[in-house]
Amino acid sequence: MDFKRGLRDGIPICLGYFSVSIAFGVLAIQKGLTWLEALMISFFNLTSAGQYAGLTIIAATGGLVEIALSQLVINARYALMGISLSQKLEDKFTSTYRMVLGFAITDEIFAVASSNKSISRAYFAGLAILPILGWSSGTLFGALLGGTLPAIIQSALGVALYGMFIASVVPAAKADHKVLIVVGISILCSCLLYYVPIFDLISDGFAVIICTVIAAALGAVLFPREEAESDAV
């Protein structure tokens, strides 16, 4: 039951991933990788920003320390998401399962899983499968077919994942004005980091961490949750 529900919730993520990863496949070929190498990067990393940064370093035959640091900084948000998720996992979600299924923590899978009060192994496994397939097959598709998709289609697909983010945030912000204020703070920070030239040095992945920590910490100070409320979510 839970597995099926997870699969169903994974369909939109899968479609979004398929469309977004096409662009990664196209770029990987342009940078001199083979289709198999492009596919392997997507299958084993399952992350967008980190892969783009990694690809850039690989194409420039950069150092291994450099690539390790880039992944650490850009993907550090997954650590934060992991701690958040750890509070909602069922008792049967033991360390072994965490080590296997934790591989699939992504922004989108985290967003959808977080909307559940309690997360079972079956649900999380179901949720992860289709997005992994979508991300890998989209990359393969892009690597093999290259830029034959019309530009207008590629452009339209570019907002698919953001649409999913918005669908996760808006209902919660509508129901609880405290969430809305935290969202506002986060967006304000994000715009500051994006538009103010001094902050150009900060990578996108790191910018997300800074915004998250500021907004969530302010939220926790201004609007601490009651004990009972915290248990419920």
Add this chain to the structure above:
Amino acid sequence: MPFKEFLPYLLVMAGVTYLVRVIPLTLFHKKIKSRFVNSFLYYTPYAVLSAMTFPAILYATSNVFSGIAGLLAALLLAYKNKSLITVACGACLAVFAVEMVMMLI
């Protein structure tokens, strides 16, 4: 790129990313008691997703106008509590429509 040169990059990349994901998830088994930490974690998903979406969505398409159209369509559909896939598809269609119109003008 020759596979032998590529492999070390892949291993380091995938290894670091995997550990970042799995270590915190595996270490935190007990329910966290701190009210501050619990509140912080409660707000985390909304803060993460908002920061990633804005202003990046404005520049995710060929031009800012179709990006704004995608944003507005997604906000409207999400406000009406539509499903993830409906919101995502609605945003894509809005981008497509606006770019189509701009091509014709």
